[in-house]
Amino acid sequence: MDSAARHLGRFVAALATTAVFAGSALAAGVVQTLHGDVRAAQRPVSVNQRLLPGTTVTTGSGAQAVILFDDGAQVVLHQNTEFRIVDFRYNDADATTDRSILDLVKGALRMVSGTIGRRSRPAFALRTPQVTIGIRGTDFMVAVVNPTYVQVIQGAVGASNTAGTVVFGAGATGAATTSATLATPIVAGALPPAASSAFNALGAVKLGYGASYGVAGGVATGAPDAATGFTPGTPSTWAGIAAGAAAAAALAVGGGGHKGSTSH
Amino acid sequence: MKQAAVALVLLAIASWLAHTHVAGLIYYPVVQLRSPEGLTYTAVQDSTNDRQGCGAANDRFLRPLKEQCKQCKVVFARCARTLEGLEAELQDGVPLPYHRVFAPGIRLAIVGSAAPAKITCELIAGGMVQRGLSSAACVYPATPRPLRAALES
Numbered sequence: 001m002d003s004a005a006r007h008l009g010r011f012v013a014a015l016a017t018t019a020v021f022a023g024s025a026l027a028a029g030v031v032q033t034l035h036g037d038v039r040a041a042q043r044p045v046s047v048n049q050r051l052l053p054g055t056t057v058t059t060g061s062g063a064q065a066v067i068l069f070d071d072g073a074q075v076v077l078h079q080n081t082e083f084r085i086v087d088f089r090y091n092d093a094d095a096t097t098d099r100s101i102l103d104l105v106k107g108a109l110r111m112v113s114g115t116i117g118r119r120s121r122p123a124f125a126l127r128t129p130q131v132t133i134g135i136r137g138t139d140f141m142v143a144v145v146n147p148t149y150v151q152v153i154q155g156a157v158g159a160s161n162t163a164g165t166v167v168f169g170a171g172a173t174g175a176a177t178t179s180a181t182l183a184t185p186i187v188a189g190a191l192p193p194a195a196s197s198a199f200n201a202l203g204a205v206k207l208g209y210g211a212s213y214g215v216a217g218g219v220a221t222g223a224p225d226a227a228t229g230f231t232p233g234t235p236s237t238w239a240g241i242a243a244g245a246a247a248a249a250a251l252a253v254g255g256g257g258h259k260g261s262t263s264h
Numbered sequence: 265m266k267q268a269a270v271a272l273v274l275l276a277i278a279s280w281l282a283h284t285h286v287a288g289l290i291y292y293p294v295v296q297l298r299s300p301e302g303l304t305y306t307a308v309q310d311s312t313n314d315r316q317g318c319g320a321a322n323d324r325f326l327r328p329l330k331e332q333c334k335q336c337k338v339v340f341a342r343c344a345r346t347l348e349g350l351e352a353e354l355q356d357g358v359p360l361p362y363h364r365v366f367a368p369g370i371r372l373a374i375v376g377s378a379a380p381a382k383i384t385c386e387l388i389a390g391g392m393v394q395r396g397l398s399s400a401a402c403v404y405p406a407t408p409r410p411l412r413a414a415l416e417s
Contacts, residue, residue: 136390156393158386164403165386169393185399237299238384240332242391244325245370248293248309249397251324252369 028053028088029069036063036079056084059107066205071100073114076205078143078198081107086127090116098123108143108198111135112207113155130176131183134158134165141202143195147177151188151199159183291318292347292355295325296339303376303384304339308347308355310369318343325370350375359406365389367400378405 027050031038037060038045051057051067059065059081067075071090077083082105089099098120104127117124117135126133130148133140138155142148150159151173158165159174163182168174173191176183191199293309309321322341329336347355354364354371363385365372372388374381385402392400 156390158390162404164401165389166399166401167386167389167393168399169397172398174399182401182403237301237333237336238387239391240329240336241297241299241305241372242388243328243332243395245307245365245367245372245388245400246392246395246397247328248307248321248325248370249367249392249400250395251321252310252367 027051027070028055028085028090029067029073029075032066032068032074034063034065036060038063038065038077051085053085053088056082056105058082064201064205066207069100069114071098071114071116073100073117074112074207075102076110076202076207078108078110078202081109083107083109095119100124102126104128104142104144106144108141108145108195108202110139110141110153110202110205110207112139113137128176130179131159131161134160136167139207141199143198145192145194147175148183149186149191149195149199150174150176150183151191151203153203289313289315289345291315291343291345292351293318293321293325293341294344294347294351295322295341297329298337298339299333299384300335301376301380301384303374303381305372305374306350306354307370307372308351309371315343361405363405364403365392365400366403367392367397 029051031045031047031049031051034045034047039058040049040051040055042058045057045065057065057067057077059077059079061079063079065077067077069075069088069090075083084103084105086101086103087099088101089097091097092115098116100116100123102125111126113124113135118137121134121136124135126135126142128142128144128148129146131150133142133150134157136156136158138157139153140155140157141151141153150157150168152168152170154170156167156169158167159176161176161179161181161183163180166174166183166185168185173186173188174183175186188196290311290313292311295307297305297307299305307325309325312318312321322343326338326341344351350360350373353360354373357366357371360373363374363378363381365374365385365388367389374385382402382404389400389402
């Protein structure tokens with residue numbers, strides 16, 4: 001009888017261990033630092049607490065939290081923010097399973113992308129009610145104050161909705177008014193106070209860029225598109241056109257004699 | 265003597281009018297390309313009142329392209345006094361059934377299969393930002409109006 005109980009005990013312990021490891025494998029990230037009222041699934045969180053896909057994290061007034069994702073990405077949540085980890089899958093050895101779908105329902109955040117952002121760009125999406133942010137090796141901030149505002153610290157982000165994709169480079173600020181109108185570049189001084197103060201606070205947070213941080217301008221590679229399977233020819237085609245267009249645009253930006261404005 | 269003076273004045277007036285006319289002209293740098301993937305690109309840059317400046321603008325656009333895309337075929341590069349058709353619509357920013365790249369000073373339409381055009385459009389916008397532009401847009405084709413709405417209007 002004792003032997004049977006011992007076996008049962010070992011079985012239960014093994015099962016528990018398996019469950020713990022399974023939980024770890026499914027986890028998306030860990031709460032790195034926090035202050036104030038920060039909750040996951042409506043329960044107060046603690047430092048080093050692991051967060052699972054499907055978890056909604058909220059911050060109260062004056063609160064802030066930093067989440068370190070398993071791929072090295074870091075997210076700083078501003079006060080009064082609601083952030084949802086919709087889907088997150090990361091296996092260091094297998095890029096084909098990469099997936100990072102995040103929702104910023106309200107509030108503001110700053111994000112430094114990780115390995116998924118570098119090696120599986122189409123697998124990443126940060127969604128707001130107005131746009132989906134795609135990353136290209138980036139440190140950026142987003143504030144949902146209706147409209148959505150984005151500001152890029154390093155690298156570049158693509159803000160996509162049904163109207164198109166606008167790529168913002170380092171130092172650029174953009175606004176997306178609705179999900180059906182193209183995001184537009186704006187001057188930082190045009191940010192509303194709520195977004196401006198959020199960006200000031202988030203921008204001041206010291207983040208250690210992980211080894212996986214893809215640096216500025218890690219833009220598209222010309223790799224096959226996951227959705228369509230289309231390989232955009234030789235990179236020289238679009239790269240050549242981009243170079244020519246950039247040369248033309250640079251002159252326009254520098255006020256080199258062209259007339260008219262083609263702001264988008 | 266008097267006739268010579270009148271002729272001189274008339275000549276001066278004619279010269280001034282001719283100068284004013286030429287100075288009032290504007291030129292749009294327009295380039296059309298075809299890529300090996302079967303996409304056709306039409307680029308319209310901001311207008312200039314300098315004919316030589318227009319040619320230089322086209323050169324500026326084509327130089328890196330020729331260096332980096334040997335397979336791309338330049339269909340034409342010209343300085344248009346007026347824009348018509350796709351070029352005018354592109355410049356005016358009206359909704360079009362094509363993917364377009366918008367950036368300060370230049371607008372580019374990509375005509376061809378939708379999937380390659382979309383990817384290339386986003387790559388070009390991203391590539392422009394990679395080359396130092398603060399932002400560039402890839403605008404998706406305008407959604408065709410539903411048949412009922414089209415009939416009712």
